[in-house]
Amino acid sequence: MAIPGWKRHDMTALPLKKLEAWRYTDLTPLAEINFSEAGLGVAPAALPDLGLPRAVFINGRYSHASTLPMPEFSPVHETGDLPLAQINAESAQAGLTIDVPDGVDAGAILLVSHASGEAPFAVHLRHRIHLGRGASLTIIDIAKGDGLYWHNPVMDIRLEAGAKLAHYRLQDESRAAFGLATIRAHIEAGAAYEHFSAIIGARLSRTEIHATLMGEEAAAHLNAVQLLNREQHGDFTTVVAHRAPCCASRQTVKSVLSGLARGVFQGRIEVDRIAQKTDGYQMSQALLLSEHAEMDIKPELKIYADDVKCSHGATIGALDEDQVFYLRSRGIPEAQARALLIRAFLDDALSAVRHVQARALFEAAIDTWWVSQ
């Protein structure tokens, strides 16, 4: 079955390393692959459930495994200048569309994107989330799959005044896959976007978030943990734009890298001239478990207002062997001691996840990652 409107990707549209925003993430391996259209795919036997209403996309198509009604999909009019969003716009045929009316607390929903197939294929989902004034919603967003594919979702978020969106994302893509997610959040006065990503899967991934604080006292929390091993490459890139006074942004990013893994964090905070009383905080910490792992951290502050509080910090280190010895001297086996310390390292970022089910999902994913080491 052919997807109507499907066409071969124009790989020359991919961003290249000579672009400053792509300096640390090289998409050449992606450009070299000839992607075909996605087959129908099969839903895995055990889809994540969590007992929540769910929207399930299998190989880019809305699945019967969903319990939420199939969202209407209107054509994409891409106006932004992000190359991956433009490629997505050319091919996207489906995605989650949610509109929460003013004042409604819509609870929590589960969004699952699953991909599997034989030949390399690409999936471009376009999700649109709109929360009316004072509305609230929690999205637990899980990306999984098997085999070699390119998942290139774009999520556009618009939060009207006073709206609250919590977005918890587990990127657990196939270890052979490319996972390039773009999230754009437009946040009006008093509204808050809380994001947490656990970046565990994919051969090469980038999670790029653009949060724009448009009205007074808007807030964005963009937290992440990256757990990468072997030859994985993971990139967490954020751009927080303070376009109004008295807004707050918080970022805590923790990376644990073993084997030949390479992690990237690029965090830009832009503070416009009118954005006085901005409160911005950014912290990126990496734990290297092998001599060959690499972490690149690029904090970038562009501040045009004069009455702001903006801080950033970065650390890169190894596990403290004195701490490991202390635990072992108390009878805790070495592997368990190291797991305990890594979990402790992640705690600052994880403790921001207050949603019980989301928290349990991430804890389980971290445990699984550690056991696979």
Next chain:
Amino acid sequence: MLEIKNLHARIGDKEILKGVNLTVPDGEIHAIMGPNGAGKSTLSYVLSGRDGYEVTQGEVFYNSQDVLALAPEDRAAAGIFLAFQYPVELPGVGNANFLRTAVNAVRRKRGEAEMDAVAFLKVARAAIKNLSMKEDFLKRNVNVGFSGGEKKRNEMLQMALLQPGLAILDETDSGLDIDALKIVADGVNALRSARFAALVITHYQRLLDYIVPDVVHVLVGGRIIRSGSAALALELEAHGYTGLEAA
């Protein structure tokens, strides 16, 4: 019973222990005293299995087990407990979780049933009360923001919960803090029994006012050069180590 036979150890190329011989029978408390650089801390770390120390000669047996062949965690399971002079802080690790993980790891290795959270809390609360500690100790991160005295109390709490047969107390240069000394002494004295032995390593005689040792050994230049009763400690306090080194 702990038996140390002709123990030689070095860090890098530097030989620190040059043939230590020592026997600590169950039920006894032995003190090791000595000047700075004599090898006191090295001895405690070699006994507990810290990396970076190379044993070049000699043997250590605890209850007939070859201690040097055991990983640090297995030494703990065998009943050896090292009380750290400067316990590390573990940000992000809750004290209750840490203590229960340790107790259960040791119980597992000793072939005993693990304790669930409820049973453990009961035991931990009782131990905390015995040590005159506040209950919020369990909720805090391990040693993070603890005062020196609180850290010592936490060491003694771990010791009480792990129920070792042999405690090694590294108090090499903490002789000036009386409160800390009393905490350590209370912890050790509470465990005194026919099945418990302790090796107290200290630079100052003062600790031994609170933990009265059965035997005092003097470690100088990587060897034990004299052993005697508690009175030997007083003699050292009065005359120092210099005379002994010359001997």
